[in-house]
Amino acid sequence: MKKSDQTKTKYFAYCRKSSEDSQRQIASIGDQKNSLGKLIESEKLELARDPFTEEKSAKDPGRPVFNEMLDRIEKGEANALLCWDIDRLYRNPVDEGRLRWMLQKGVVRVIRTPYRQFYPEDAGLLMGVEGGRATDYVIRLSKNVKRGLNGKAMRGWRPSGGPIGYLNVGTEKGSKTIAIDPERFELIRKMWDMFLTGSYSVSKIWKLATSEWGLTTIPHKKIGGKAPSMSHMYKIFNDPFYYGYFPWTDPETGEERMQKGNHQPMITEKEYRRAQVLLGKKGKPQPKVREFAYTGMMHCGECNSTITAEEKNQIICSECKFKFAYEHKTACPKCHTDISEMKNPTVLNYIYYHCTKKKNRNCSQKAIRIEELEKQFVEVLTDITIDEGYLKIALDYLRDKQQNSGNVEKTVRMSLQSSFNACQTRLVNLNREFTSPLNSNYELYTPEDFRKQKTDILAERERLEKEMGGTKEKLDRDLETAERIFNFCAFALKHFNTDDLVKKRLIFGTIGSNLTLKDKKLFIDKLHPYLLIENELRAQKTLQVPLEPKKAHAIHGLSQGFVSSTKPLLRDQGSNLGHPP
Numbered sequence: 384m385k386k387s388d389q390t391k392t393k394y395f396a397y398c399r400k401s402s403e404d405s406q407r408q409i410a411s412i413g414d415q416k417n418s419l420g421k422l423i424e425s426e427k428l429e430l431a432r433d434p435f436t437e438e439k440s441a442k443d444p445g446r447p448v449f450n451e452m453l454d455r456i457e458k459g460e461a462n463a464l465l466c467w468d469i470d471r472l473y474r475n476p477v478d479e480g481r482l483r484w485m486l487q488k489g490v491v492r493v494i495r496t497p498y499r500q501f502y503p504e505d506a507g508l509l510m511g512v513e514g515g516r517a518t519d520y521v522i523r524l525s526k527n528v529k530r531g532l533n534g535k536a537m538r539g540w541r542p543s544g545g546p547i548g549y550l551n552v553g554t555e556k557g558s559k560t561i562a563i564d565p566e567r568f569e570l571i572r573k574m575w576d577m578f579l580t581g582s583y584s585v586s587k588i589w590k591l592a593t594s595e596w597g598l599t600t601i602p603h604k605k606i607g608g609k610a611p612s613m614s615h616m617y618k619i620f621n622d623p624f625y626y627g628y629f630p631w632t633d634p635e636t637g638e639e640r641m642q643k644g645n646h647q648p649m650i651t652e653k654e655y656r657r658a659q660v661l662l663g664k665k666g667k668p669q670p671k672v673r674e675f676a677y678t679g680m681m682h683c684g685e686c687n688s689t690i691t692a693e694e695k696n697q698i699i700c701s702e703c704k705f706k707f708a709y710e711h712k713t714a715c716p717k718c719h720t721d722i723s724e725m726k727n728p729t730v731l732n733y734i735y736y737h738c739t740k741k742k743n744r745n746c747s748q749k750a751i752r753i754e755e756l757e758k759q760f761v762e763v764l765t766d767i768t769i770d771e772g773y774l775k776i777a778l779d780y781l782r783d784k785q786q787n788s789g790n791v792e793k794t795v796r797m798s799l800q801s802s803f804n805a806c807q808t809r810l811v812n813l814n815r816e817f818t819s820p821l822n823s824n825y826e827l828y829t830p831e832d833f834r835k836q837k838t839d840i841l842a843e844r845e846r847l848e849k850e851m852g853g854t855k856e857k858l859d860r861d862l863e864t865a866e867r868i869f870n871f872c873a874f875a876l877k878h879f880n881t882d883d884l885v886k887k888r889l890i891f892g893t894i895g896s897n898l899t900l901k902d903k904k905l906f907i908d909k910l911h912p913y914l915l916i917e918n919e920l921r922a923q924k925t926l927q928v929p930l931e932p933k934k935a936h937a938i939h940g941l942s943q944g945f946v947s948s949t950k951p952l953l954r955d956q957g958s959n960l961g962h963p964p
């Protein structure tokens with residue numbers, strides 16, 4: 384594994400379209416190639432060879448090009464996959480299983496589509512394409528994001544342990560955690576407080592801490608137990624661990640990023656950033672990797688370029704009140720006061736999302752603050768959120784419906800069966816008449832007539848057979864899907880309101896595709912079809928405000944509403960969600 388970390392990520396691209404896609408809105412192979420080409424260009428991805436293309440359904444295993452591609456990945460020709468949509472890759476459990484395994488093992492480091500990226504820890508998300516991929520997140524989210532994301536959380540302990548103010552607990556590998564040091568935590572926090580006022584220099588705090596408070600490092604076998612040095616003080620004020628993060632290299636992808644730790648933070652990220660400014664040139668350069676949750680997920684509503692994020696860090700000079708960007712500067716450009724000597728300067732940090740203007744340099748769209756963007760998204764989530772009491776009733780209703788669906792299915796089956804029987808009779812009669820003496824000179828049927836009629840009846844019989852097999856399966860699937868959606872609606876907002884970027888990104892990407900930003904407004908053009916029940920749910924919510932789950936009449940009243948609310952699920956259509964473009 385170590386060795387492959389060093390190698391570059393090389394992509395194979397795969398484009399597929401088949402005749403079964405003709406009724407669905409699937410881009411042509413040429414369009415798929417174009418769209419991937421843009422992604423390759425904008426993200427500077429390395430393609431190992433020309434895209435693989437295939438005109439074959441993915442419903443059954445055994446696509447030659449697809450298999451060849453995976454074989455070649457296993458041989459090491461590439462280690463990443465690019466496709467227009469995940470459902471281009473597989474629509475059957477055999478191919479899905481193989482690919483998922485390859486991703487889980489890191490043979491495939493990443494699968495990218497223009498809207499999403501799947502890493503080894505997301506292997507579990509790669510399912511349920513046919514049944515609505517959003518619903519898979521739903522299970523994950525409602526079960527507290529057990530698998531993939533939890534695996535990540537388990538890595539949330541800095542391998543090198545905690546800095547002063549923390550204690551390393553446990554000795555065995557795998558059970559090591561980091562707790563606060565009751566003896567030192569408050570002292571270190573006091574040091575931060577003093578430093579953050581901007582009125583105490585590092586050396587002054589050092590003197591206070593070592594001579595007056597008696598701060599010492601934790602004694603180890605031979606080292607420690609002594610007063611910390613001055614350079615140790617700078618290390619403290621420079622360590623992102625105190626606000627809850629540490630730099631971490633992903634063993635699967637080799638990417639370095641800031642990992643959220645499981646330990647209790649001592650300060651906020653804002654305080655940390657302010658301290659870095661106050662440290663001025665004495666602070667080490669901060670790790671450059673800063674993750675933005677929603678980059679690459681939205682497009683500009685005016686020029687269709689991608690939306691990217693940017694951070695603005697400014698400081699207001701405490702001496703002359705001049706406002707300037709402090710990166711790469713150690714002093715005020717106007718009055719030349721050194722930043723580390725400013726008394727309590729105001730530090731401003733903003734994250735903006737804005738159009739890259741790659742497609743149109745003159746695009747007039749302005750940047751939007753992340754707070755404003757998230758506020759709008761939370762409004763969408765609030766609309767689809769249902770409370771847990773309501774969720775319980777909804778699920779009870781669905782289970783009830785599943786039982787009743789047995790009856791519906793019986794009726795449908797009976798009707799299909801009688802049509803099927805009629806077909807059989809027609810077939811027998813046709814044969815009998817053709818071979819009867821009355822037809823000895825083809826008075827009734829010529830051989831051509833006979834063949835044609837027989838073919839028609841056989842086709843009809845086959846169709847009926849298929850339908851009889853499909854009814855139950857379809858009903859089960861619809862109900863299962865509905866159940867998952869209700870869960871999603873109940874928990875999405877709660878999960879969005881955490882500071883976990885991965886979760887936020889998942890929910891943001893799940894709610895719909897083709898998110899655009901225009902005039903500082905977020906539009907969700909194609910709400911996930913399964914979430915179209917949203918409007919009806921909202922109507923239900925207002926109607927059923929004083930819900931009392933135990934009363935039979937409430938359930939009864941609700942069921943009627945629900946019959947109509949599940950319809951869009953079955954129709955599987957796309958439309959706008961309450962935010963007209």
Ligand SMILES: [Zn+2]
Nearest residue numbers: 683686738746
């Ligand atoms: Zn634009």
Ligand SMILES: [Zn+2]
Nearest residue numbers: 700703715718
């Ligand atoms: Zn100044």
